[in-house]
Amino acid sequence: MEKIIMITGATSGFGKAIAEKFAANGWNCIITGRRKERLQEVADTLSEQFNVSVLPLVFDVQSKEQVFKHINNLHHGWQNIDVLVNNAGLALGRDSFDTASLEDWETMIDTNVKGLLYVSKAVLPFMIAKHKGHIINIGSTAAKEVYMNGNVYCASKSAVDAISKAQRMDLLPHKIKVTAVHPGAVDTEFSIVRFKGDDAKAKAVYAGYEPLHATDIADVCYYCATLPEHVCINDLVITCTAQANSLYTFKEGN
Template identity: 45%
Template sequence: MITGASSGFGEAMAWRFAEAGCKLVLLARRQDRLESLRDQLIFTYHVPVHTVILDVRNVAEVDLLPGQLPEEFADVDILVNNAGLALGTSSVQDNSIDDAVTMIETNVTSVIAMTKAFVHGMIERNKGHIVNISSIAATESYGGGSVYCATKHALAAFTTATRHDLVGTAIRVTSISPGAAQTEFSLVRFKGDQEKADAVYRGFDPLTAEDIADNVLYACTRPEHVQIADILVLATNQASAKGIARVKEQ
């Protein structure tokens, strides 16, 4: 099961897991893109794909989700909590509370809700893997990202605590923390301003969604006794969240 599957990391993961022969449950808000992806995956890899149109911030619907899945897809053994976003680059005195609430509900609350909803089945079967897509912002805070960084720090704490809670089971818990990766992330952050979004990745080779999907598949395909706890992934010319060596334009 992959949340936020209609674009970016989620879409790339869907392709990688389909290539590996997995049944897929794909969640997103954008029905047209999600259904198009489903059709392409089935045509290309002939794997079963079930789609769910859902805003993960609706925790009441998330709670009901396990009982609403078709029998073929009900036993979710890999949960990828991928849905997440940043909104704006305001300083703390100018933070939009509406944007803050959206980030907290999407990046933190939904992960708690999704995990609670599906971990019960994993515990009963004593089998499962929870993968939380985090960020370099989970370990390094920066100006203009107070709320986003706070959500990813919270996610890091939740992920570690989840691993402690499940240590007596065969369930594995993994955090993947990308650095600068060129997806729709910055376009969302800058609320549709393509020029600002493009400037984030100008002058160096950023990570791609496919790079992160490779790391997720790697973590999920280790032997059962191996648990990849954390992966921090940076572009080659990136040393920190803001520490990026860029080639100056001529």
């Protein structure tokens, strides 16, 4: 039977790598993102390279109206979602609490927390109807330890951790699995976005060690999603070998 995965934030980074991993293994994909041309490019590549069906949905998870409009109007054939990966998220700024931007705070909360809630709430009726499903929430090591100048980003990922635990308990009667995946340093667009295009600052984050790659997280998500029905991995913290947690990283030359 054909499987369907829905992945938010699939135009780059984790989301794109996860889509590629599942498509390579024959899964049909619903991919979402804000950048229409880039999303369509990913969709075309997946369908051509792996001969799977791909449905690109252009919307911003921050918008409750857009989320429910697109998901509620899914064609019946696309409603049979087996796995939802709540990947859309970002960090903005690395500023002290007293000087940080309120707009940055709001964007992180609206995307990392409220966006995850909206998409989960919209997809759940499909999973509940078939008494089966799997939600994978992409968190961060920042959910486990708060670090200096991480304030609201750390808070938003701590919320993802707490929401995952709550989902896991509340959805037990529906046989819906919930897995939280908490990556450490990964070389994606994450730092470019955080530092608002400052390439030098972004590169400095990963200097002196080999960070994780987006494909590493994709492999983990695929493993979790393809375990037997009676097995659920609840919580995973993943770092590169050079990193102990969100606070400690060993860098060569330092």
